[in-house]
Amino acid sequence: MTSVWTVAGLEVELERFHLGPVDLRVAPGNAVAVLGPSGAGKTTLLRTLAGFLPMRRGRILRDGVDVADRRPEERSLGYVPQGLGLFPHRTVEGNVGYAMEIADRPDAAARTRELLAQFHLTDLARRYPSRLSGGEQQRVAIARALAADPGLIVWDEPWQGLDVLARQELGLVLHDLRVTERVPMVVVTHDPALAFSVADSFIVLSGGRVRAQCDATTLLKAPADPFAARFVGFENVFDAAALAPRGAPGLRAWLAERAGTEGIAFASPIYPAGPSARWEGTVRSARPGPHGLTVEVVADDLLVTLRVPPPMTSPIPGPGDRVRFDVDPLALQPLGVRGDPVGAR
């Protein structure tokens, strides 16, 4: 019984924090990832959807019916809080069967067995959550949420505290849920790779305001703010404040001219670029990594990150070296509204 969920003009007023307005639409088969730095209001949004925080104005519609006044238990929404909120005093079986048990469903036992099998939990059925690994606990949480036949799954930080393998596995499970079972989902996450693996649309929150709302391609092509730009993998992100002119024309002024209201982002500059390259800086650090060498260069008081992919044909720069690099004007991504960001040109 998946449903279409629409959030319109949702605003929440807490002590010293205002969230919204947020508009949102999730249909069966959709998954929305809520992105944003800590304190952006992601958890507040989720807890409001689940009915644990009062909203100031706006509507939450399930298949066109306003559920904003309903209590959490009447929203048929599978809310998984941060840290999962498993029942420590109930076995895996008891956790998964909880919703059906309190609803006195006659098929509770059979459905519990089915869910345990679906999530490879049958052998762990009699264990308590404290005896499970992180990945096993996540599977219990999702099986438990599905047992209530939720119209929407709302999950706060699903990947928290998982190792790399468990993260990938959970990504697959969530992707499966969305594609095969068509359960709509809203997930909060910090992890870009996993967000892209699960979600087909994104909301970027910052300071309680929606900074961007788009599908994955748009987010990649035109990140709206510095957070989104870092999230989609731009190595160099400068917000408008960092580009304020300091007199002499240089990289900073050149970037400021091309920035949007929120700043500017670009991937790795062209390096090595030969003696004719336009910009010069001093190497602060050079770290090898899985995708080559990451070199941090201070140029015109900006910290610019260069990525040198393998094979390493040129000499590897060390701290203190002077290096020259170029930035392709076509690779620049203005953030926010295109225009005059810093008031001076």
Next chain:
Amino acid sequence: MGGAVPALNPGPGGSSPAPPPRRWATGPVWLALQVALSGSLLALFLLPLFALFTYAPVGDLVSAAHSREVQAALFLTLLASGLAVLAALLFAVPMGYVLARRRFPGRAVVQALVALPVVVPHLLVGLGLFFLFLPGTPLFRFTQWIGFPVYDTVWGVVLVMVFVSAPYTVLASELSFRAVDDRVLEAARALGAGPATAFLTVTFPLALRGIVAGLLLTWARAVSEIGGLLILAYAVYPGGPYNGPVTSTVSVYIYDLFQFGDLADAAAVSSVFLFIAFGLFVLVRLGERSGWVPWRRGELVP
């Protein structure tokens, strides 16, 4: 022959077995000090009980256990303390819940008041209750009218016991209700549990261990009460749920024996009482270890 056993996980270095994990080194002086201090306290706990057990011959113990008077005193004590525990369950646990989960003006004052009975000398508790229920006062008439007279009745015993022992249940249940993770509760609510169902299936079971610990303290405190009883309910006459002969609680009974110089009997009755109290305590602990009690499920216990 130690070398014949192959190492399960030989390190990269070679065949020598890994040394046992180094334990925290304790200096001999420090260790001796710890042993001496803890040992002294243990001796203080155990030696008086030993003296009690050995003062009266075993035969006296058996005859004390068979004496009608002693049995009546024991029955009254267990009955009244049981009622006090029941009262704590009915009144003190909800109060602990309110203090843990509700914000209201004056909460800090209430919290301080709850601890008051713990610090008031118990003789004063008896005196206070005595003055409160003086014959002729409205409260006296009221208690007579509803059939719960307090002077020298089991109700008086229960009243004193609840006064001195209920705070332990309030404090313990407040702490354990506060320790229940809100997110676990929210998960239950989102899964379809109303507030009452969530309380019964999640909050209460999770807080139960602390509540039980509080109730045990309450019971222990109640059975050992004497100060307040000496004033309010020195002797208990049949009535209410108690229909035996005129008697008193075990503590008052022993005190009487001591007053009249009957030391052997005092020691014998004390020993019998100790056996029962200790037996109940061991029973609860065994239950907890064996896992059949419902309040330790899912815990990481060895």
